[in-house]
Amino acid sequence: MRRWSWRPQARPIPPQPPSPVPLTREWGSKGKEPPSPWCSFPYFFKEIGPRPGGLRSRPFQRRRGRTPQRPPAPHPRTPQKEDFMDLIETFGAKIGALSEEKPQRARQLLTAGFRANGVKNKLASKRSSKSDRMLFQLVNRAMVTCLAKPQSNVMVSLFTPCEMLHLQGLHPYSCEGFSSYLSGAMAEQPFLHQAEDTGIPNSLCSYHKVFIGAAQMGLMPKPRFILSTSLACDANTLTFRHLAQFYDVPHFNVDIPFESSPQAVDYVAGQLRQMGEFLTQQTGLPLDDGQLARTVARSQRTMALYHRGLRLRAGRQVLSDLTSELLRTAAFHFLLGTPETEAYARQLLREITTAPPAQGKQLLWIHTTPYWVAPLRHLFAQSTRVQVAACDMSYEGIVEADPTKPYEAMARRLVYSPFNGPAQRRIDRALEMAKTVGADGAVWFCHWGCKHTLGGARLGKKALEEAGLPTLLLDGDSCDRGFGGEGQAATRMEAFLEVLEGMA
Ligand code: SF4
Secondary structure, rough: OOOOOOOHHHHOOOOOOOOOOHHHHHOOOOOOOOHHHHHHHHHHHHHOOOOOOOOOOOOOOOOOOOOOOOOOOOOOOOOOOOHHHHHHHHHHHHHHHHHHHHHHHHHHHHHHHHHHHHHHHHOOOOOOOOHHHHHHHHHHHHHHHHHHHHHHOOOOOOOOOOHHHHHOOEEEEEEHHHHHHHHHOOOHHHHHHHHHHOOOOOOOHHHHHHHHHHOOOOOOOOOEEEEEEOOOHHHHHHHHHHHHHHHOOOOHHHEOOOOOOOHHHHHHHHHHHHHHHHHHHHHHOOOOOOHHHHHHHHHHHHHHHHHHHHHHHHHOOOOOOHHHHHHHHHHOOOOOOOOHHHHHHHHHHHHHOOOOOOOOEEEEEEEOOOOOOOHHHHHHOOOOOOOEEOOOOOOHHOOOOOOOHHHHHHHHHHHOOOOOOOOOHHHHHHHHHHHHHHOOOEEEEOOOHHHHHHHHHHHHHHHHHOOOOEEEEEOOOOHHHHHHHHHHHHHHHHHHHHHHHHOO
């Protein structure tokens, strides 16, 4: 027996009374038999009448004399945002199609696309703040370099300290950052399918799947070597070993112990020293400890500037968007230690210091932002109603350390990261940061495939709500459009905002 359901299409249709309109009245045939569209066609047109002056009215209302004039052509439409999205979609499809047969050509096209995006951002993003524009240029340049100058490329996992690489003039690029960029170009789907078709499980984080697929299809150039850490997920250990075998390049992995202690810092610092020797072996360039100390000092200064900004952030309105949150993650990881990143942090601090009082709601965001979800992106874009005050992907690197001992300082950043160890450490840090930035609520983004973020979600919600911070668990995927649920994510966020606004 069929069960009753709210869905109208699943409910049994009750018996209907006979229609009071006889069949012959259909199609405008005015009761004339038969009700065929061909026979009733002229009657139908006579009934509603031709469009006055329209060209198609001529067979019915022939006019003598002047041929009716065509209405003047409308003004050319100003390009809309949707047109631009269509353009990106076509671009993404082209990259995917070309990668199948001509990966070199796809790479050139992608490089040109990223360059064009940089120019567009310079010329057209007047609504964004100066710091957001600086940030975009910084990360975009890194992505272009990774494709255009493969001879100096070093593939890294997001949390790998890259100060030694910057010092040697090498270009680190993170696998996760590159996947995000491919997703931004709407080109991630063929690479995801490629990875899954070769046996990579569907449940692996999509950042890793996209990158593996791009490597297998030849879109990614071969790196000189690969550096990775076991922070922050077990996916790293497998992906980078797999890629090193695939490209047949040397690989150095830094193991981060679960416990945070001075012994763990010494253990990791020892591995970082070995990483320095590995680099010297690969490049033939010696590493100067004094220069390294200065570069690490710059990293520490950058994170200290950002921390000062966060402390001043409470009660201030700093407009931004979800994309910038993700770009900041890139800048504060594989671009940390460069003068450009320090200049960006200084500019951001300047803007926070002079920002007006906040009007909208301030959120604490846990994990990555799904910036490809258009309704969600629009909700946050330069919005006075809601802003992300802090995101744990960006502030996780704020760890005090002595830069005169550069290896120990880098090791402390890894060992004492809230992403290392039990979920409770990440939660405690979130509670502390929520107080610092004066957050009104928190969003815990459950990125599909990120097992430790998913695992800590309910614990996090409980702890944050017990501390008086309403928390939304938002499911989705930051990189894979195929995951869907865009409308649902935006509706849930809207409802959450209404709850927060109702509490004011
Ligand atoms: S999202 Fe999670 S699983 Fe994916 S790379 Fe980041 S930490 Fe690892």
